[in-house]
Amino acid sequence: MAGRPEGVYGDHVTSTEAAIPRLRGGALITVLQGLWSAPGRRATLHTLAGLPAGVVSFAFAGGLPVGLGYSAGWSLLYAPGSAWPATTGFVVLTVAVVLLLPLIVRPLTAMQRLRSRALLGVDIPPPPRRGGGRLIGAWAAAGMWRQLAYHVLALFTGVLGAVVTAACWLVGVAMAVVLPLELAGGWDTGWSLPATLALAVVGPAVLLAAPWVARGVARADTAAARALLGPSRSEQLSVQVASLSRSRADIVAATDAERRRIERDLHDGAQQRLVxxxxxxxxARANLTDTPEPARRAxxxxxxxxxxxxxELREFVRGLHPAVLNDRGLDAALSxxxxxxxxxxxxxxxxTARCSPVVEAIAYFVVSEALTNVAKHAHAGHAEVTVDRVGDRLRIAVTDDGRGGATADGDGSGLRGLAQRAASVDGTFTLHSPAGGPTTITVELPCAS
Amino acid sequence: MRIVIGEDSVLLRAGLAKLLADGGFDVVAAVPDAEQLLRAVAEHRPDLALIDVRMPPTHTDEGIRAALVIRHQYPQVAVLVLSQYVEERYATDLLSVQTSGVGYLLKDRVAHVSEFLDALRRVAAGGTALDPEVVAQLLVRRRDDPIDRLTPRETQVLRLMAEGRSNTGIVDALRVSHSAVEKYVSSILAKLDLPHTDTDHRRVLAVLKFLRT
Structure with missing residues (x-):
């Protein structure tokens, strides 16, 4: 460090950091800068904005339906006959507002999320969207009640948070102005010396605490918003599961499509050329009978x-995805x-009925791999393949009379790949292979995947 | 003998035409898809149509469907279907209309020129030529039945019978004596409870019918 030229060192520090130590009373400036730092400032604005936002939230989500309901109830109980148009109006409005509450809550939630994002830079995850019946479905959505709770709570947290934060700032700033004047004798407040001294301690403390109070309030509000406005844990998980299932199905379908494409390419290209x-x-062999012996041999x-x-190529391509599988189904392709x-x-x-193309392709692969495995490792004399559709499940059993002792462990194992393919559509794979045989591989696949 | 070729690969279409011309056949048309094939058959009324299974537009079983149309509309035109893979289902379809004058072979078989031309002549003459692979596929489907009682040699002979071979053809393939083949054949027919017939063709039909049911 000491050997470094000053210019180079200076390039690496910001001007503020470099400036502070050189100033006298640097500590005070650091404290004052901390007082109006970005997080504290943002939290303060967010907390203060919480008051009008909370009032709006409560007014529409809580005040409006409760007020209308109260008016309707009062009219019905105490003045049913005398002012029936008003009574009817109140009742109709109450029912309408309660039914439409999800539509009212949605923009309120959007407003509160906007407050967090714009003033605090914090993204509250959006509530889950549910399909189904529009009004009833929206009411039935689990997030609805939590959102409603937040908006009712927002009044209290908003008012309380804003008042406490504002109080800290105002008291602190007031003390910072009044106390020096008082101590300097420029302003006689009439306070006793102990009170003045106590305030001299409390005042700066309150001022220094103000940004931290604001940040605490903002953090609590953010936590409440995350918990009540965003999706719940189980909703998050179910969204995640849905997205994972979807992407897995996409991958399975893409693999299937890729195998078909390779099959088609080889069929139209290399195979035709080889034929x-x-x-x-x-x-040449048939016609060139009078050519010299070496040439004929060649x-x-x-x-x-x-x-x-x-x-060999046909053997390989046939294992990929035969055209007959789409065309005539698994039964025909397995022959x-x-x-x-x-x-x-x-x-x-x-x-009795066909399964989805992806499942048929996997079932085909399973039989193909299982038989390849039997031929390679089992030392078997015979094999038997049984495929049954039981309800909406496809059951594939491949049995051989070989030496047994097969395992599905190890990366190179064909059986492992087979188990993975089955699992990719929520199928099951069982291997029964006692030493000495016989070996039975059973794979069950849901037909509809 | 007049032949129409339906094959979408330019390379193979030209190759097959040359092969057949060299073999003394008269290729009257060589077309790339099923639609043109049907038109060519209607126009030329050939003795035989040589058809690829996978042709435009869907590249699945156009050739099989075209062959079935030809079998229905022009029963006197024999069909020989060629494919990179043979499927027993397609064979069953082909044989469902009429069992004489039908052939279904792997494309590989064209590489063995004289055998291929023999099969072609056999089909054109009203016989049958089924690829050994198709016969093997038909055999894996049979369970718990009289086939289990056949000796390995008899199973071999049964396969050759199903492919459409005559006794002489079987003699050539297995390199055994004529009388031995006759003995195997009658033993097989007895075990499978099939009728004895004089002609090779009817015998093939009986065997195929047995395998398909």
Whole structure:
């Protein structure tokens, strides 16, 4: 630090910070600056604005319905016959205001949120919006009662907060003016010396406390607004759950769409080219019988390679998302994977109605992965695939007579991916695989996801 | 023999036309979608229509539907459907109208030129050519039934029968004697309780009917 050139050091400090230590009586200035600092100033304005805002809130949310209700009740009890137009008017107005209260509360809440945002820079989360019947639905919304409570409370907190804050400022400032005059003998207040001394202590204290009182009041008001105007914890959670479910469904659907796109691209591109290549090599192989032996061998090898590549590519693409799945459904699509498995598979599908495309795609993937897993690891002689739709659930069971002992742990495990795919639509995955077999994988999916 | 081709891939359309021309067939039209295919069939009345399954506009089963229309409207036109994947459901649809003069093969099969041309001739002559994959798919659907009583060799022979092969075809495929094949065939028909018939074609029908029910 000492070795640094002064100019460089000076660049890193603000002018205020640099200026304070150089001034005499710097401490006093710091205190006075703190007195009118931005947070204290904002809190003071917010708290003072709480008074008119509270009056408006209470007047419309509490005073108006209670006043009308009182008038209606009084008219009905004491002057039912004599002034029936007024009575009817009061009753109708009371009912109308009570019914329309949600519509009245909404702008009041907006006003109070605006006060917080504009004067304090604090965003109160908006109350949850509910669908359903407009008036009754709005009344039934849980947030309605809490908002109403805030607006009724706003009168008391607003008036009390504003009065206390204003009092602190006024008393403090008054003392700051009067006491020096008194002590200097310029103004004879007639106060006794102990009283003057006491005020000399209390006055500055009250003045110094004023911004902190304002900030305390603002903080309490903000807490009340957050609790009563914003969504409740359970509402926040349910909004969050809804948004998470939605984004998860989007991801699942996007994955499905992506698999379809890849399938389509490969079908229209690489597969067609490979067929063409294999066909040309096949023609060459068939026609060029009088070519020299080495050339013929090379053509034969290329032809075999091409047909092999074609078969492998088809195998891969078929596992993605076959067109027949959309077109004819899960039942039809499963024949293909069951028949292609390298071991004998028995397939039985009982579906009275189709499931959603996403669920069908996942069910297809489940069977495909499970059979791949059986072929790779189970050392099985046979496998059996059963798919049943029971109510609105799709139940898939894949059983093999292999050596058992399968687990769904480990990142590379196909079974783990299978469990994840099932979970992505709130499905369940169970694995029963005692050592020595047999192994049964059961996946249940909700049909409507 | 006059042939109409319906295939949306330019590459394959040209390739197939060349393959067939080299094989001595007369390609009278080669078109890229089902609509044009139906027009070409109406116009040329070919002996056989060679049809791709996935064609514009939806790229799903246009070819199958076009084949069914052709089967209904022009029963004398044989259809051979080609696809990157074969599906037993589509096969069942194709065979539901009429079981003679129908073929359904994987596109891969065109790479084996002489076998492919044999299948094509068989279909054009009123026979059947089902891809082994389709037969395998039909077989996975059977449960707790007489198929379990077949020996592995008999199952092999049954598959070849279902593909549409004659006894001679089976002899070639398995490299066994004629009399052995005849023995397997009659044993299979007995076990599955199917009628003995003289013609290969009717025998194929019986087997397919058995597999599909």
């Amino acid at each position: 063409s290549l294999a066909m040309n090599l096949g023609m 053509i034969e090898a290329a032809h075999d390679e091409a047909t092999q590549a074609l078969a 293909g994977i069951a028949a292609r498995a390298p071991l004998p598979v028995r397939l039985s599908v009982t579906m």
